[in-house]
Amino acid sequence: MQANGLFMTLILPIFLHTIAIFGPSKKPTDPSTVLQVLQHGNVEGATLPPSVIAGLTDLSIDFPSISIDLSSHSIELSVSLSLQSDPTSIHPGLEALQNLQHLCFAGTPLPKHLALKLPFASKIKPMMGCTEASPYALHPTGPSDWEYYSFALEMGLSFHPTNILPGNLHEAVFKKDPSKAKYQQIFQLYPDLDEYATGDLFEPHPSKPGFWKPVGRKEEAITLESTTYIKQIFPPLLENAVLEHYSDIISDLQIGGHGLQQPYALIKYHSVSTEDIRTWMLKKECLDYMDRLCAQLWRSYIKVIQLDEGESLERTYKGTLARSRNEEAFRGEIERGAGGRKKFEGNEAGES
Numbered sequence: 001m002q003a004n005g006l007f008m009t010l011i012l013p014i015f016l017h018t019i020a021i022f023g024p025s026k027k028p029t030d031p032s033t034v035l036q037v038l039q040h041g042n043v044e045g046a047t048l049p050p051s052v053i054a055g056l057t058d059l060s061i062d063f064p065s066i067s068i069d070l071s072s073h074s075i076e077l078s079v080s081l082s083l084q085s086d087p088t089s090i091h092p093g094l095e096a097l098q099n100l101q102h103l104c105f106a107g108t109p110l111p112k113h114l115a116l117k118l119p120f121a122s123k124i125k126p127m128m129g130c131t132e133a134s135p136y137a138l139h140p141t142g143p144s145d146w147e148y149y150s151f152a153l154e155m156g157l158s159f160h161p162t163n164i165l166p167g168n169l170h171e172a173v174f175k176k177d178p179s180k181a182k183y184q185q186i187f188q189l190y191p192d193l194d195e196y197a198t199g200d201l202f203e204p205h206p207s208k209p210g211f212w213k214p215v216g217r218k219e220e221a222i223t224l225e226s227t228t229y230i231k232q233i234f235p236p237l238l239e240n241a242v243l244e245h246y247s248d249i250i251s252d253l254q255i256g257g258h259g260l261q262q263p264y265a266l267i268k269y270h271s272v273s274t275e276d277i278r279t280w281m282l283k284k285e286c287l288d289y290m291d292r293l294c295a296q297l298w299r300s301y302i303k304v305i306q307l308d309e310g311e312s313l314e315r316t317y318k319g320t321l322a323r324s325r326n327e328e329a330f331r332g333e334i335e336r337g338a339g340g341r342k343k344f345e346g347n348e349a350g351e352s
Contacts, residue, residue, distance in 0.1 A: 031055030038096040045102030051319025056093030107318040113244040133186040148211040222258035268307040
């Protein structure tokens with residue numbers, strides 16, 4: 001059981017006198033199952049991965065099904081499901097979420113392109129933690145700052161700048177402070193350490209000191225090499241930028257290039273029986289946009305690999321891209337299109 005599970009099933013019931021509601025133990029925690037729990041469990045609050053929130057509101061990006069041991073991932077397991085919306089009535093999943101008094105997302109950042117489509121985006125609050133350090137102590141933020149976290153000073157959490165592009169990315173690091181011992185459980189687990197790097201990356205708020213937006217994990221960064229430079233790039237920021245503009249035509253997207261001479265994009269378009277001129281123009285505009293993004297970072301165009309019908313990008317139980325497994329699945333297409341390497345080594349990013 002991970003940090004979110006401990007918090008929801010042990011801490012909240014003891015200190016806030018809540019009642020933990022468990023779904024079916026032998027069914028995956030996909031949107032269909034979660035919807036049934038919300039509708040019939042008298043639920044007042046929930047903490048869900050963003051992929052499940054997306055699936056419940058008919059905004060799913062067609063995450064493929066995955067098999068997970070339910071005994072070890074009973075809380076944050078998520079498998080998205082594409083639900084068909086009825087334009088004449090409110091979507092049942094959306095209605096169930098709107099009826100909640102409290103709704104938090106955890107496990108991964110909530111993509112902005114999804115949040116912007118939610119009529120209740122300002123109602124969603126972040127929850128964050130890790131199994132080693134327990135849930136983090138967060139100060140409330142205003143509705144306009146739903147993307148940002150404000151960490152309690154008692155945690156002793158500092159943010160170290162990195163050289164990862166694009167943006168101003170910082171890694172969250174715990175620094176041991178005896179006066180904060182009861183808030184720094186990480187050093188009870190690792191008493192010989194003076195600091196603990198979490199691997200979580202954040203962007204600072206442009207105008208509010210102490211507000212930090214989570215963007216992903218440090219191991220998701222890739223290294224792109226050429227004869228003149230070596231750069232570390234953070235693909236999730238590029239993927240989110242593309243999806244924020246073109247989620248109407250793109251079902252799923254992975255940008256990579258670890259150890260390659262040229263970046264690549266594995267792209268899955270929404271299924272359409274007939275492609276009209278507007279869709280064709282949007283696809284061309286999207287490809288031009290990706291080229292401009294990558295040219296600014298790498299001085300190189302991006303190699304686009306379009307997935308066929310029946311092909312999909314694999315995801316983890318949290319809904320994050322299983323990057324190394326996807327690279328391996330499309331290894332031949334990537335190496336033929338994005339330049340050779342001395343040895344193909346899949347990046348292990350985002351598969352925790």
